[in-house]
Amino acid sequence: AQSVTQLDSQVPVFEEAPVELRCNYSSSVSVYLFWYVQYPNQGLQLLLKYLSGSTLVKGINGFEAEFNKSQTSFHLRKPSVHISDTAEYFCAVSDPRGGSEKLVFGKGTKLTVNP
Amino acid sequence: KAGVTQTPRYLIKTRGQQVTLSCSPISGHRSVSWYQQTPGQGLQFLFEYFSETQRNKGNFPGRFSGRQFSNSRSEMNVSTLELGDSALYLCASSLEGTSGGNLAKNIQYFGAGTRLSVL
Numbered sequence: 620a621q622s623v624t625q626l627d628s629q630v631p632v633f634e635e636a637p638v639e640l641r642c643n644y645s646s647s648v649s650v651y652l653f654w655y656v657q658y659p660n661q662g663l664q665l666l667l668k669y670l671s672g673s674t675l676v677k678g679i680n681g682f683e684a685e686f687n688k689s690q691t692s693f694h695l696r697k698p699s700v701h702i703s704d705t706a707e708y709f710c711a712v713s714d715p716r717g718g719s720e721k722l723v724f725g726k727g728t729k730l731t732v733n734p
Numbered sequence: 735k736a737g738v739t740q741t742p743r744y745l746i747k748t749r750g751q752q753v754t755l756s757c758s759p760i761s762g763h764r765s766v767s768w769y770q771q772t773p774g775q776g777l778q779f780l781f782e783y784f785s786e787t788q789r790n791k792g793n794f795p796g797r798f799s800g801r802q803f804s805n806s807r808s809e810m811n812v813s814t815l816e817l818g819d820s821a822l823y824l825c826a827s828s829l830e831g832t833s834g835g836n837l838a839k840n841i842q843y844f845g846a847g848t849r850l851s852v853l
Binding site: 653655661662663664665668709711719720721722723724725726727 | 767769778792824844845846
């Protein structure tokens with residue numbers, strides 16, 4: 620079984636500051652990794668994904684994440700945040716062996732960007 | 735291309751009633767998954783349908799059921815509603831629902847959700 624831990628439930632930062640949202644996963648097999656963002660009263664929007672290849676993944680809105688297999692981590696980073704980045708961010712994993720698209724999510728990290 | 739469409743966006747029901755939620759996937763997508771989102775439990779997987787067959791099921795009671803039609807549209811039903819069923823229900827679709835080959839098949843796209851309130 621897979622599990623995802625997002626180490627920070629809330630992260631407050633000032634505008635234009637860098638931010639890192641941490642995600643660790645547990646799995647007995649290789650996984651696919653995802654970051655989704657959820658704005659108030661909306662569904663989930665895919666930010667970026669790691670399926671294979673380069674461990675540094677670039678996504679939308681200037682976000683990037685690095686897959687670290689030895690540390691079973693997939694931390695999300697942005698060098699300079701904007702007020703509009705205020706949202707909840709979810710890390711998720713899926714099993715690439717086939718047979719199901721089920722995503723296992725972390726509890727989420729609420730990012731608040733202050734002026 | 736239109737995204738995943740969920741209807742209705744909001745629902746208010748009373749305990750004991752039943753409810754049906756609808757999800758239309760992105761055109762060409764054949765896999766539909768449902769998730770429940772609550773403040774306490776977060777995002778939890780309900781079930782997944784592919785080619786009209788339930789392929790995977792989460793740890794929810796039998797009051798939660800679903801189905802998928804030949805055009806890939808999906809519905810989920812909750813019978814005998816309880817207060818704890820109040821949640822945002824999210825539907826996600828993906829291209830084909832199998833791994834290997836085209837990795838783009840493994841990406842799920844979410845709808846805006848149906849917010850269910852049980853009074």
